[in-house]
Amino acid sequence: MTRILLVDDHPTVASHIRQLFGDVDVCRDIRQLARAIEDGGEWAAAFIDFDLSGVAAEHERTGLSALRLLMQARPQTRRIAYTTLSDNGRTLYAVAAYRWLDTAVVLDKASDESALRAAASPHGANPTPRAWQTKLSQHAHLIDHLFAKYNWLALWRIWRQYDGSIRAIGDHLQPGTGNTRNSVLVFSREATSAMTAFREAFYGSRPTTYERGNSALATPLVAFADANDKFFNAPDLQDVLDVAKPWNRVKG
Amino acid sequence: MRTWVRAAELRRRGAFAYWVSEQALAGRNIRAAIFRTVTAVAALAAFIRASAIVMLPAWTAALALLPLVAVYLALREALYAKTGRLPVEPLARWSCRVGEHTRGGMGVNVSGIAEAVGTVCLGVLGGWAMSAAPEPYRLTIVAATAAWFASYVMAIMVDPGWYNPGITSWLPLEYLRGAAGVLAAAVIAAVELPAPWPGHGRAVVAAICVAVTTLQFRVGETDRMLASGGVYAGQRDIDGRRTVTTALHTLVGNQLIHLKRRAMSVGPDFFDLVRQVEGGYRETLALDRGVDVTMDWPGVLASRLDAIAGQYGINVSFSPPSAPMAMPDREVARFVLDDLTENAAKAGAGTVTVDLARTDGRYLAVVSDDGPGFRAGTWMRNGGGLQRLQMLLHNRGGGLEHSHEDMRTVITANWQVTESDRMDAS
Numbered sequence: 001m002t003r004i005l006l007v008d009d010h011p012t013v014a015s016h017i018r019q020l021f022g023d024v025d026v027c028r029d030i031r032q033l034a035r036a037i038e039d040g041g042e043w044a045a046a047f048i049d050f051d052l053s054g055v056a057a058e059h060e061r062t063g064l065s066a067l068r069l070l071m072q073a074r075p076q077t078r079r080i081a082y083t084t085l086s087d088n089g090r091t092l093y094a095v096a097a098y099r100w101l102d103t104a105v106v107l108d109k110a111s112d113e114s115a116l117r118a119a120a121s122p123h124g125a126n127p128t129p130r131a132w133q134t135k136l137s138q139h140a141h142l143i144d145h146l147f148a149k150y151n152w153l154a155l156w157r158i159w160r161q162y163d164g165s166i167r168a169i170g171d172h173l174q175p176g177t178g179n180t181r182n183s184v185l186v187f188s189r190e191a192t193s194a195m196t197a198f199r200e201a202f203y204g205s206r207p208t209t210y211e212r213g214n215s216a217l218a219t220p221l222v223a224f225a226d227a228n229d230k231f232f233n234a235p236d237l238q239d240v241l242d243v244a245k246p247w248n249r250v251k252g
Numbered sequence: 253m254r255t256w257v258r259a260a261e262l263r264r265r266g267a268f269a270y271w272v273s274e275q276a277l278a279g280r281n282i283r284a285a286i287f288r289t290v291t292a293v294a295a296l297a298a299f300i301r302a303s304a305i306v307m308l309p310a311w312t313a314a315l316a317l318l319p320l321v322a323v324y325l326a327l328r329e330a331l332y333a334k335t336g337r338l339p340v341e342p343l344a345r346w347s348c349r350v351g352e353h354t355r356g357g358m359g360v361n362v363s364g365i366a367e368a369v370g371t372v373c374l375g376v377l378g379g380w381a382m383s384a385a386p387e388p389y390r391l392t393i394v395a396a397t398a399a400w401f402a403s404y405v406m407a408i409m410v411d412p413g414w415y416n417p418g419i420t421s422w423l424p425l426e427y428l429r430g431a432a433g434v435l436a437a438a439v440i441a442a443v444e445l446p447a448p449w450p451g452h453g454r455a456v457v458a459a460i461c462v463a464v465t466t467l468q469f470r471v472g473e474t475d476r477m478l479a480s481g482g483v484y485a486g487q488r489d490i491d492g493r494r495t496v497t498t499a500l501h502t503l504v505g506n507q508l509i510h511l512k513r514r515a516m517s518v519g520p521d522f523f524d525l526v527r528q529v530e531g532g533y534r535e536t537l538a539l540d541r542g543v544d545v546t547m548d549w550p551g552v553l554a555s556r557l558d559a560i561a562g563q564y565g566i567n568v569s570f571s572p573p574s575a576p577m578a579m580p581d582r583e584v585a586r587f588v589l590d591d592l593t594e595n596a597a598k599a600g601a602g603t604v605t606v607d608l609a610r611t612d613g614r615y616l617a618v619v620s621d622d623g624p625g626f627r628a629g630t631w632m633r634n635g636g637g638l639q640r641l642q643m644l645l646h647n648r649g650g651g652l653e654h655s656h657e658d659m660r661t662v663i664t665a666n667w668q669v670t671e672s673d674r675m676d677a678s
Contacts, residue, residue: 013506053502084509084562086560087501087505090562091562108563108564109506109509110509110512110559110563111563128565129563129564129565131565131566132564133565162483163483168480203567204567204569
């Protein structure tokens, strides 16, 4: 069982991974991955990108779904979160993969070939950069606090849209999300603390605070929601949250 | 209180609010002038009707007619702003010319002064000059005065000058604007309430004054609407930028990573060329970080450092020079920051601090990290990247130095500012 799986929508990445490993199964999206699993595919390691939308305007299910599928159907496959880690929402993707989807290896797409080869070896050393390993082992739990309540994802998604205006968000709450004006206020306060802790742990700097009229608490949250909107708006994030239940982990 | 007023002012002033209020000004002024014409005509009609009932002094006719001159000037000025055609009548022509120079600022103009005089005329007419006339006619003129004055104050308080980001207003003016409705009502009350009113006339005048206080809501509502519109426009701006950067990332990002990998084996010159392309690519992606992020801001150089930080999981902070850099300097900066930061990351640093500044005709880049530093023989090894960087800096009249201070490795790179840029700066 030495086959390698790549879940990525870019042919260039596929050709590079093929060049490195020869025997590679490539799935461009979750449907293809589900089919490959149904067909009995077995892999030693799987490199999984975050964004699988290609050039489609509609968001496709992301690498989060791929990691979840593999975790359930092929637990022995070494899962590798393989993406451009500095891009929009990818740090959160890497942390979510590690924390919620039992993914031990995190690699940037610019990693050198020795790291990729080490990653593909199921029992080899973990090629995740040392600083990443330290951060993940010490601080990955902080992602749970970003979703400390079940209804917070809905607020992360609209926070940027209304520039963090508590009044405007309160006026436009979607029915069925379980949010009230008071819960918006609680989110603006508690999520700011959670976000600050996450940022300090994974980026090493405090969020830039500057004067905004709506709420002094709101601005750093807007910047964070904006910088990670690909993650917060991932169509499969709610499904992953429903399984991981970070709100229970926070309580625990 | 002072801070709160200043914060309210900052929130209000913005390019979007200024642009919208400027665009809307001509049409709004035409409509306001029409409204004030109607109120002046209503007052004039009440005056004529009252004159038929009681004998009024001849000079009171001037009080009734002067407001019409004021609204005529206001209307001509608004039409000039809308059409760009100067009126031929000398007074209106002169008024338009003066008004042109005060537009978007906080200055007073001819039509504005004329309308203020018009308000005084109407105020004196209804309350005092026609005390012998029947109450309904006087009250009609008082109501017209209140409507006129409210409209006039409103026009002043939502003038584009209040939204101009290039202006910081005198603080007392801000307090005045914050209480415009109450003050306007107080002025009308001060003029009209002491006048001789038989029966319930004074109560009606008081009710009119209370109505004028609601003017404040309109001022606040206009501010809130323009501030919300500014947020919306900013978000649409960011969305537009993100559409482009997402496309760039999707269509070029992965290919560029592999091109760079291949370029390493082709040769150093080609590799450097690809690094420059990557630098430009990263800086373009940084444009979606805020509506105020522009291509010439050196802060966008941070995006390549962010990529290194993301790849290795380290923390990188960057302080850029404040002024734009000439393209040759920016290219040197890309090499310097890229090489020194990635070297630190590869050496095992956890935190890297990058300062880039321009002083005395030179750029100075100071990169410090908490890594283990250079092992013996690794600094400037033959054929290494640092030697190549040293050569580049040497050709630009600069160089590269390293030291170890307070458990941190510090590398300093400097080079001369590009000549044409120095000339521009001087």
